[in-house]
Amino acid sequence: MKALVLAGGRGTRLRPLTNTSAKQLVPVANKPVIFYGLEAIRAAGITDVGIIVGDTGDEVRAAIGDGGRFGIRVTYIPQEAPLGLAHCVLIARDFLGDDDFVMYLGDNFLVGGIQELVSAFRAGDYSAQILLTPVDDPGSYGVAELGRSGQIVGLAEKPDDPASDLAIVGVYMFTAAVHDAVRAIRPSARGELEITDALQWLIDHGHHVHSHLITGYWKDTGRVRDMLECNRIVLESIETSIGGSVDDRTEVTGRVVIEPGAVVEGSVLRGPVVVGADTKIVGSYLGPFTSIGAGCVVEDAEIEYSIVMSDSTVRGVSRIEASLIGRGVEVTPARKAPNTHQLVIGDHSTVRLRG
Template identity: 70%
Template structure:
């Protein structure tokens, strides 16, 4: 069995970070989301992985390499434009051959992995198995309608009036029959080959299309709130590990992971939290559910329930919360008239300040 991982796409909901970075490489607890997916595939007993890449392909290649450090053999499959999930299957035909495979959307986060899904597919005789979960707002997802035995009766993409509350999670298992389906369908109104159309075609031809339910925690990490919630869930399980230097004037409480070469002076860190290697924290407060990347500087700063990417600096600013701060960012106190704000913000950014 093989795996097809989709690591292209524009990541519009996480702009401006994704103007210069692949959305699948935004970190959760200082590890890219894509790495969690690759580890889940490995833990399900799959070693041959094709990764579909787009404009951010060089960055994905740099972050994954040949896959050997994950115990995988990785093949890269360039896609000239984001033309749909079924198009990814179409262009991966040579890599996939006639083997069954898992298709894994690289920005999905499944805390308990996919071993149960893969094992269920191997033991059954289905042509397609779709991973589902109940959601509060199904109109924002692909939605499945099931028969009495768990078979898929109908799929709808972001329906105005959903027939169920069962959202399609971005992990699928297919037999080779899917190749016939992706060749048979035509582009949708948005110009893409939709995987839901291909699966619907198979249902119409009488093929066995079944459901499997998420048993643990799942998030599509395309939005800020989802990134922060995934970060919280991972940090809940970290073990304390202080490999840096903490002075006697600092207070470390709870589960805190501090990377090598990091210095903490006159500061308070309340876990769960993770601090990357080579970071300097001075006179600052880091609250629960916070990830600070490598090579950062925090001076007289305060941040909690946030993600700060590598090589960024926060100086003289406290009260930061519910924030995602990109790489090589500088956040400093404004100098000038009292109660003023001085901002230089790129396109598609969002800033909230107290008026």
């Protein structure tokens, strides 16, 4: 069995971060979200992995390399434009051959791994297996409608009027039958080859498409609030590990990870918190569910329920919360006079100012 991991797309909902960076590399507890998927694939016994890449392909290649660190072999497959999930299957035909495969969206986060799901697919007589979970906003996802006996009776991609609240989770399993489906369908009104259309084609042509309702935690990390929630979930499970330097004026409570080379002085850390390697925390408060990346400086500041990515500086700022701060960012106080705001803001940003 092989795996096809999708790491293209433009990440429009995470702009401006994704104007210059791959959305799949935004960190959760200081580890890129796509790494969790690759680890889950390897844990399921799959070692041959194709990765679809787009405009951020160079960054993805630099982060993942040949896959050796994960115990997998990686083949990179360029996609000229984000033309749909079924298009990814279409262009991966040579890599996939006639093998069964898992298709894993690289910005999805699924707690509990996929070992049992892969085993069930291998044991079942299915052409495809999809995972479903109830969501509050089904119109933002692919949606499945089930009949009384649980069979799939309809599928739609981001419908205006969803037939159910069952979203399709971004982990799919296919036999080679799907190759006929992706060749047969036509682009949707969005101009994409939709995987829901390919699944519907399989159903219409007598193939068994099995659905599995998951009860564990899943998130599509396409929005800031989803990234922060995933960060919270992962930090809930960390164990205290002090690899850096903490002085005797610092108060540490709860589960806290301080990576090697980090220095913490005169601060309060209330876990769960992760402080990255070679980061310096001075005279600051880090509240629960906060991860600070490598090479950062946090001085005379308060941060809670937030992600600060590598090589950023937060200095002299009180009470930052529910925030996602990118790489190489500098956050400092505004001058007190004149009473104006001086802003340099990227496209599609959200800014909230007091006064």
